[in-house]
Amino acid sequence: MxxxxxxxxxxxxxxxxxxxxxxxxxxxxxxxxxxxxxxxVAIARNxxxxxxxxxxxxxxxxxxxxxxxxxxxxxxxxxRMVRNEALAIGRKxxxxxxxxxxxxxxxxxxxxxLELEDxxxxxxxxxxxxxxxxxxxxxxxxxxxxxxAEIAGVLEISPNTAASRYQYGLRKxxxxxxxxxxxxxxxGGHA
Amino acid sequence: xxxxxxxxxxxGAIEAMIRAAGDHVVPSRDLRPRLIESVRRRxxxxxxxxxxxxxxxxxxxxxxxxxxxxLDARDTLSEAAPRQRVARAMASYQAGSPESRIDRQFxxxxxxxxxxxxxxxxxxxSQPISREDADSLDSDGIDAKNDRSERSE
Numbered sequence: 001m002x003x004x005x006x007x008x009x010x011x012x013x014x015x016x017x018x019x020x021x022x023x024x025x026x027x028x029x030x031x032x033x034x035x036x037x038x039x040x041v042a043i044a045r046n047x048x049x050x051x052x053x054x055x056x057x058x059x060x061x062x063x064x065x066x067x068x069x070x071x072x073x074x075x076x077x078x079x080r081m082v083r084n085e086a087l088a089i090g091r092k093x094x095x096x097x098x099x100x101x102x103x104x105x106x107x108x109x110x111x112x113x114l115e116l117e118d119x120x121x122x123x124x125x126x127x128x129x130x131x132x133x134x135x136x137x138x139x140x141x142x143x144x145x146x147x148x149a150e151i152a153g154v155l156e157i158s159p160n161t162a163a164s165r166y167q168y169g170l171r172k173x174x175x176x177x178x179x180x181x182x183x184x185x186x187x188g189g190h191a
Numbered sequence: 192x193x194x195x196x197x198x199x200x201x202x203g204a205i206e207a208m209i210r211a212a213g214d215h216v217v218p219s220r221d222l223r224p225r226l227i228e229s230v231r232r233r234x235x236x237x238x239x240x241x242x243x244x245x246x247x248x249x250x251x252x253x254x255x256x257x258x259x260x261x262l263d264a265r266d267t268l269s270e271a272a273p274r275q276r277v278a279r280a281m282a283s284y285q286a287g288s289p290e291s292r293i294d295r296q297f298x299x300x301x302x303x304x305x306x307x308x309x310x311x312x313x314x315x316x317s318q319p320i321s322r323e324d325a326d327s328l329d330s331d332g333i334d335a336k337n338d339r340s341e342r343s344e
Contacts (some may be wrong), residue, residue: 124212
């Protein structure tokens with residue numbers, strides 16, 4: 001049996017949105033919320049604002065599903081909506097950016113990944129030091145596995161700009177995470 | 192060459208590290224019920240608004256039609272009964288619009304003039320004619336005759 005891709009599942013739920021008596025919104029939330037929140041946190045830099053951005057976006061889609069249904073590629077469109085919402089919230093609440101620490105993030109703690117927790121926290125701390133323009137490209141490239149052309153479509157920039165932002169961002173992250181990476185690899189080697 | 196390959200290896204390791212941290216941040220537990228609740232509340236308020244519109248609009252149309260019919264009926268009644276129109280005109284005259292006030296002043300003056308004329312006429316007819324007046328009237332008549340005869344001669 002062929003495995004349905006993430007994009008296809010989003011597309012299929014998008015088609016069903018607005019049908020009465022079916023909890024399509026709940027299903028769409030279950031499928032996309034983690035990835036949307038992750039993207040929004042990278043931009044808004046705190047959990048509350050990121051969740052507000054996701055909630056506002058999904059409420060809007062529940063209200064007017066045709067905007068997502070008419071999109072050629074629903075998933076990149078959804079990411080762009082969340083990004084715009086997170087940027088708008090970030091503009092309104094600029095003061096939050098400096099006052100919130102990493103402890104405000106809601107994190108998942110898997111038993112088998114407990115020893116990686118420090119590494120993950122280091123990554124998220126380093127991500128928060130990047131300019132938003134670079135952080136969002138890193139998120140889309142690394143976590144959404146998008147090409148630079150796709151990233152350019154979501155962020156409305158040229159693919160070259162997307163590529164250079166990614167390179168700058170990654171170098172900065174490498175500089176901050178070098179020590180953590182060395183530790184992680186030495187632990188991995190011992191294991 | 193070796194430096195650049197070392198750097199790309201480092202960046203590859205960093206990319207792998209970032210990728211592994213992707214699932215570290217998750218939505219809070221209350222986000223889902225919060226979203227569902229907000230959408231439900233919004234839908235119900237939209238439905239209420241639609242219901243109000245669905246009831247209010249026909250009501251407004253109904254009352255407008257009713258008022259229109261009532262006005263039509265009144266107009267028909269007033270056309271059928273000219274006395275009512277006269278009564279309305281009289282009432283408006285009595286109420287005293289600026290034009291009717293001017294009319295009233297004019298007619299008041301005319302009435303006063305007629306009244307004075309009538310009084311004079313009555314006074315004139317009731318007063319007995321004295322002898323001297325009668326003579327003067329007669330002499331006036333004789334003088335006129337004389338004048339005519341002199342002119343013919």
